[in-house]
Amino acid sequence: MNLTEHNFTKKRRDPLLTLDTYTELQENLEDFYQDEDFHQIKNAVSEELDRRSGISWMLALNRYENAILCYSGGLSIKEVNALTELALKNLEKHKHDFPDQKFLFWEPDSFQFLLWCLSFVALTGKTEYLSTITRMYGTSPEVSGEACMAQLFRLFNVHGIPDNTEEALVFPDSYQHLYNAIKTGPLEPSKKEREESVKTYLRGWYKGMKDCYWHNRHKARFPTFFGYWALEAAMITLLFDLDDTGYNHLPYYPKDWVAEARKQGFDKLILKANLSPIQVAFPETMCPMTGEWQSNLSSEVLSLKEGEIMPGPLQDENETSYFWVLQEA
Numbered sequence: 001m002n003l004t005e006h007n008f009t010k011k012r013r014d015p016l017l018t019l020d021t022y023t024e025l026q027e028n029l030e031d032f033y034q035d036e037d038f039h040q041i042k043n044a045v046s047e048e049l050d051r052r053s054g055i056s057w058m059l060a061l062n063r064y065e066n067a068i069l070c071y072s073g074g075l076s077i078k079e080v081n082a083l084t085e086l087a088l089k090n091l092e093k094h095k096h097d098f099p100d101q102k103f104l105f106w107e108p109d110s111f112q113f114l115l116w117c118l119s120f121v122a123l124t125g126k127t128e129y130l131s132t133i134t135r136m137y138g139t140s141p142e143v144s145g146e147a148c149m150a151q152l153f154r155l156f157n158v159h160g161i162p163d164n165t166e167e168a169l170v171f172p173d174s175y176q177h178l179y180n181a182i183k184t185g186p187l188e189p190s191k192k193e194r195e196e197s198v199k200t201y202l203r204g205w206y207k208g209m210k211d212c213y214w215h216n217r218h219k220a221r222f223p224t225f226f227g228y229w230a231l232e233a234a235m236i237t238l239l240f241d242l243d244d245t246g247y248n249h250l251p252y253y254p255k256d257w258v259a260e261a262r263k264q265g266f267d268k269l270i271l272k273a274n275l276s277p278i279q280v281a282f283p284e285t286m287c288p289m290t291g292e293w294q295s296n297l298s299s300e301v302l303s304l305k306e307g308e309i310m311p312g313p314l315q316d317e318n319e320t321s322y323f324w325v326l327q328e329a
Helices: 005-011 019-034 036-043 049-073 077-097 108-124 127-136 147-155 172-182 191-208 231-239 255-263
Strands: 278-281 291-295 301-304 324-328
Touching: 005 019, 019 049, 036 049, 049 077, 049 108, 077 108, 077 127, 077 255, 108 127, 108 147, 108 231, 108 255, 127 278, 127 324, 147 172, 172 191, 172 231, 191 231, 231 255, 301 324
Parallel strands: none
Antiparallel strands: 278 324, 291 301, 291 324
C-alpha cells in the first residue's frame, strides 16, 4: 500500500521519522540484505575471514535496524514481532558461522546492542535465543565484572556472567537508573521504586545514549534514522510486571509493544521460574554441573562432569575471555 504523508503521520510511532526517510531507508536496508554479492562473499571461504565476518555482522545488524524502523513506522505488532524474530535468527546464524564474534560490554554500542537482544527476547517471548546471546557476551580477564549486565542476565536465569561486588557500572551516567530498577537482594527496591527508576531513566535516556552510533541520526543528511526506543525500559517493565501508567506517555517508551507482549503472555514466558537455567563457567574453575558445554568463541562442545576443571585457554589473541556455556543440564 502506498502511504501518503497524512496517513503515515497518523500511523507512525516515532514523531521524528518522516515518510521520505522511512521509505528510502526501508528500501536501502532491504536492497542490502537481498544483495546476492554480499551473501556470496560472506559464504566464500576464499575471501578474507575479517571481510566475511564483517559482512555477516552488517547483514545481522540490518535486520535489527529494519525491525525497529518498521515499529517506528507504524507496522502492526504482529508484523514487527515477525521481523524481530528474523533479526534474532540472523544473529544466531552470524554466531554459528563466525563463533569468535562477540560484544564487549565496555563498548557503548555493544552494551546497547546486548540490551536490544535481551529486549527482543522479552518483547517476543523467543527465549530460545538466550544461549546465543549469552555466548555473544564479551569480557576479558583484565576487566572486572559489570553489575548492570550481570544482573540482567541473572533475571533471564543466566548464571556466571562476571559481576562487580561494588555494584560498579561501566556507564553510570547512562544506566544508573536502569540498574536501580533491576536490583534484587536484601535491599531491593519496591515495585513503586522500580517504576520511579524507569520513569527517571526514560527522561534522561536520549541524552545518556550520546555515544551510540545512531544518536542524532534524525538530523542526518542521508536517510539512516530508524527511530529512538528505550527497548530496555519495556524489558524491565515486563520482567518485574511493573505498572507503566506513570511513564507510558513518555517519549522512547514502546507502550503498545509492551501491551501486546502482555496480551500474548510473553511476560510469563520470561519469568525466571519458567526459564531453563543457563550456566556459564570460566577456564581453570571447577565444572559446576555435568553436561554438554559449548565455547563462547568457537564451535567446540565438550562433555564435562561436575567437579572437573574447565579447560582453557583463558583468552584469545585479542584478550577476550574464553568461557563455556552449558547446553543441556
